[in-house]
Amino acid sequence: MSLTVVGSVAFDALETPFGKRERVLGGAATHFGLSASFFTEVNAVGVVGGDFGEAEWDVFRRHHINTDDIEVVPDGRTFFWSGSYDYDMNTAHTLDTQLNVFETFQPKLSDRSKNAKLLFLANILPALQKDVRLQCADARFVAMDTMNFWISSMKDAVIETIKAVDCIIINDAEARQLTDEPSIYKAARLILGYGLRAVVIKRGEYGATLFTKDGYFTTPAYPLESVFDPTGAGDTFAGGFMGYLAAQNDINDEVLRRACVYGSVMASFNVEKFGTERVDGLDYPEINQRFRDFKLMTHFDDIPFERSVAV
Amino acid sequence: MSLTVVGSVAFDALETPFGKRERVLGGAATHFGLSASFFTEVNAVGVVGGDFGEAEWDVFRRHHINTDDIEVVPDGRTFFWSGSYDYDMNTAHTLDTQLNVFETFQPKLSDRSKNAKLLFLANILPALQKDVRLQCADARFVAMDTMNFWISSMKDAVIETIKAVDCIIINDAEARQLTDEPSIYKAARLILGYGLRAVVIKRGEYGATLFTKDGYFTTPAYPLESVFDPTGAGDTFAGGFMGYLAAQNDINDEVLRRACVYGSVMASFNVEKFGTERVDGLDYPEINQRFRDFKLMTHFDDIPFERSVAV
Numbered sequence: 001m002s003l004t005v006v007g008s009v010a011f012d013a014l015e016t017p018f019g020k021r022e023r024v025l026g027g028a029a030t031h032f033g034l035s036a037s038f039f040t041e042v043n044a045v046g047v048v049g050g051d052f053g054e055a056e057w058d059v060f061r062r063h064h065i066n067t068d069d070i071e072v073v074p075d076g077r078t079f080f081w082s083g084s085y086d087y088d089m090n091t092a093h094t095l096d097t098q099l100n101v102f103e104t105f106q107p108k109l110s111d112r113s114k115n116a117k118l119l120f121l122a123n124i125l126p127a128l129q130k131d132v133r134l135q136c137a138d139a140r141f142v143a144m145d146t147m148n149f150w151i152s153s154m155k156d157a158v159i160e161t162i163k164a165v166d167c168i169i170i171n172d173a174e175a176r177q178l179t180d181e182p183s184i185y186k187a188a189r190l191i192l193g194y195g196l197r198a199v200v201i202k203r204g205e206y207g208a209t210l211f212t213k214d215g216y217f218t219t220p221a222y223p224l225e226s227v228f229d230p231t232g233a234g235d236t237f238a239g240g241f242m243g244y245l246a247a248q249n250d251i252n253d254e255v256l257r258r259a260c261v262y263g264s265v266m267a268s269f270n271v272e273k274f275g276t277e278r279v280d281g282l283d284y285p286e287i288n289q290r291f292r293d294f295k296l297m298t299h300f301d302d303i304p305f306e307r308s309v310a311v
Numbered sequence: 312m313s314l315t316v317v318g319s320v321a322f323d324a325l326e327t328p329f330g331k332r333e334r335v336l337g338g339a340a341t342h343f344g345l346s347a348s349f350f351t352e353v354n355a356v357g358v359v360g361g362d363f364g365e366a367e368w369d370v371f372r373r374h375h376i377n378t379d380d381i382e383v384v385p386d387g388r389t390f391f392w393s394g395s396y397d398y399d400m401n402t403a404h405t406l407d408t409q410l411n412v413f414e415t416f417q418p419k420l421s422d423r424s425k426n427a428k429l430l431f432l433a434n435i436l437p438a439l440q441k442d443v444r445l446q447c448a449d450a451r452f453v454a455m456d457t458m459n460f461w462i463s464s465m466k467d468a469v470i471e472t473i474k475a476v477d478c479i480i481i482n483d484a485e486a487r488q489l490t491d492e493p494s495i496y497k498a499a500r501l502i503l504g505y506g507l508r509a510v511v512i513k514r515g516e517y518g519a520t521l522f523t524k525d526g527y528f529t530t531p532a533y534p535l536e537s538v539f540d541p542t543g544a545g546d547t548f549a550g551g552f553m554g555y556l557a558a559q560n561d562i563n564d565e566v567l568r569r570a571c572v573y574g575s576v577m578a579s580f581n582v583e584k585f586g587t588e589r590v591d592g593l594d595y596p597e598i599n600q601r602f603r604d605f606k607l608m609t610h611f612d613d614i615p616f617e618r619s620v621a622v
Contacts, residue, residue, distance in 0.1 A: 039616065087493055182398055185536045206517045207531075216608050220518075220529040223496045244616065257611040288615040295613045297527050300568040302606045304599040305350065305555065 001140070002041045003246040004113045005032045006132050007122025007235075008102055009046040009070060013082035014274060016089070018228050024275030025056050027079060028122035028145070029070075031232035034279045035239025035266040036120075037063035038287060040246035043113040045069040045132075049076040049101045059280055069113050076101035089227045089271075090204045107132050114138075118246045120238060121165065123147045126157040133164045141197075141251055143167035143242055145234070151177045159194065167198040169238045175201050184209070198256055200241065200263075202234050210260050215253045219260050219294065222268035229274045233267045236279060240266030265290045312451070313352045314557040315424045316343045317443050318433025318546075319413055320357040320381060324393035325585060327400070329539050335586030336367050338390060339433035339456070340381075342543035345590045346550025346577040347431075348374035349598060351557035354424040356380040356443075360387035360412045370591055380424050387412035400538045400582075401515045418443050425449075429557045431549060432476065434458045437468040444475045452508075452562055454478035454553055456545070462488045470505065478509040480549045486512050495520070509567055511552065511574075513545050521571045526564045530571050530605065533579035540585045544578045547590060551577030576601045 010027035014020065033044045043066040048056075052072065060067050079102035082095040107128060119136045121129040121144040133142055142165040150158050151174060158178065162168055168191060172184050179187040188199045188211040199211040205227075207220040241263035248255045265287060272278045321338030325331065344355045354377040359367075363383065371378045390413035393406040418439060430447045432440040432455040444453055453476040461469050462485060469489065473479055479502060483495050490498040499510045499522040510522040516538075518531040552574035559566045576598060583589045 039618065183536050185534045203517075206514075209531075209534075216534060217611070218531040218534075218608055219611075220520075220531070223520075223527060223529075225494050225496045247616070247618065254612060258614060261611055262616065284616070284618070291615060292613065295611070297529055298609050300528070300530075300572055300606070301565060302603065303569060304602060305558070305573065305595070307350070307558065307595070 001117035001246045002043065003036055003118040003120065003242055004043040004045060004116035004136065005029050005036065005120045005122060006045040006107045007032065007124060008079050009048050010079040010081055012231055012275060014229055014231055015084040016229050017087055018226065019274070021274045025059055026081065026232060026275055028235040030276060031235035031270065032120060032122060032239035033060070033065045034063055034276055035236040036243030037065050038282065039243030042066065043069060043116055045107045045109055045113055047071045047073060047101045047105045049078040050074040052078050059276060062280070066112065069108060069110050071108060073101045083231065085230065089230045092231070109135055118242055120242050121145070122235060126150050126154060126161045130161040130164050141166050141245060143169055143238065145169055145238060146174065148174055148177055162191065162194045162196065165196065167196055167200065169200040169202065169241065171202045171234065200260065202237060208237065208260050208264055210256055212253055212256060217257045217260060219264050220298065221264060222290065222293065224268060224271065227271045230271050231275065233270050236270035237263040237267040261291060261294050265294060312428035312557045313354065314347055314429040314431065314553055315354040315356060315427035315447065316340050316347070316431045316433060317356040317418045318343065318435060319390050320359050321390040321392055323542055323586060325540055325542055326395040327540050328398055329537065332585045336370055337392065337543060337586055339546040341587060342546035342581065343431060343433060343550035344376045345374055345587055346547040347554030348376050349593065350554030353377065354380060354427055356418045356420055356424055358382045358384060358412045358416045360389040361385040363389050370587060373591070377423065380419060380421050382419060384412045394542065396541065400541045420446055429553055431553050432456070433546060437461055437465060437472045441472040441475050452477050452556060454480055454549065456480055456549060457485065459485055459488055473502065473505045473507065476507065478507055478511065480511040480513065480552065482513045482545065511571065513548060519548065519571050519575055521567055523564055523567065528568045528571060530575050531609065532575060533601065533604065535579060535582065538582045541582050542586065544581050547581035548574040548578040572602060572605050576605065
């Protein structure tokens, strides 16, 4: 099944304890698309400026991502974000945000993008997310992200969009903020109550947790001794998750569990190098080896305890 | 195999967002012993004052814990700790500590306690831990806890004790403090380097992680919507972990993994009520049901990804 993603395409300037980059390819649709491209055909919907060059397009081409719906504004500049991390890699410090052509982004979907069976609404204005969702009437499974800024400034619009999708993939702080509920377990149940099939809570170095009507599943993060650059990890997770779902015949709880693990696998690669470098160069044996590592590090035999000597 | 625990027996005064108790049975050896008693025979080594009453002894008796080595100082008072928690249940705020008879605690081990095949050194002065460890020459598997106070005031003594045991069970902040290493993965490898067979890092609401020479295993915490009182959760974890090991014929990586899960199972019950109330009233079907829940919430099928359409 094909998969469409709508979201930002950007240049990032990054500084982490491990180094610095003045300008790398970034953006939610980029990280998501690259990650998902290992699993399925991806249509990316976004906007870039005239400064978006062949080196950048090449990344998309290498991964056979359909960029017909990435609009080019020749006299505009691409969305630019600059951020730094200190040793607590869970928190990004924004140094500069220049929305540029992204400020007036109006997603324009070709029939090919509209007809995708799966749709991911990356973090953009909630009303735009809902508008895109309604354009993709035949989508079988639609997931969305959002962010603290929209939750604090227009929670009602965020909730309206949630009611129009099948799955939300957000981090723990956002789940708490959305529901005013400190327990992520209660928060996730409340969000499921909007009619979703699945709520996925991203917990950074602690992994990810999946809530469905009947199920609960949790996967750790991969135990990396050094996280090099966490930018885009959440979108890379979502790309692995949705890409894996798109490659399956059916979406049920068992498949959603494996999708969480593949999402975690892809995110674990993303943070090993700056920007898109690591995922850009990935291959299938590496992906499957890490998937196996996740199995190894969480497996235990289901042997109930029986006391041999009665007390 | 029998199991000896050396540590505090105490009265606790507790205040959490869910209620208040003026005086409940507590202490590391108590929480550990109760938890372990579901799996094996336990000898408890500690000290109490004349204020330790029949109601308290009854808790130990109900669980067939050998209390011969709990010394009674008739004109002394039992160790008393008073603490409170706010909604972030990960942090206890100490309101009062009265060491009382525990201040001059000198563990005295009967032959029965000395001959136990497993030994747990709960959080006491590192030199006393080492002394007890040397008295139990035949112990096949010895584990220890410690705390930030000893690590900051006598790190060398803590390390000397670590070198004399097989396993350490500490929380993530303590692992970082012990090694001056922010990554718990690097910290655990450094601690393993002291010659341990296993390092278990307790991560509160995020579960527990086991490091061995060849293996890595992580289990989440049980998803409780409300944590009622976290006091003693770490010792209850250690009790389930060591108790389960004591009930097995062999201690290998697979068994250590299940021990982590049984530890997490027991800790998840401990926090559901004040003090020892919940674990005191547990039964085997409940324990095995929750163990099965841990399996259900972490299981996924090991199916590597194969892309059906070549790109």
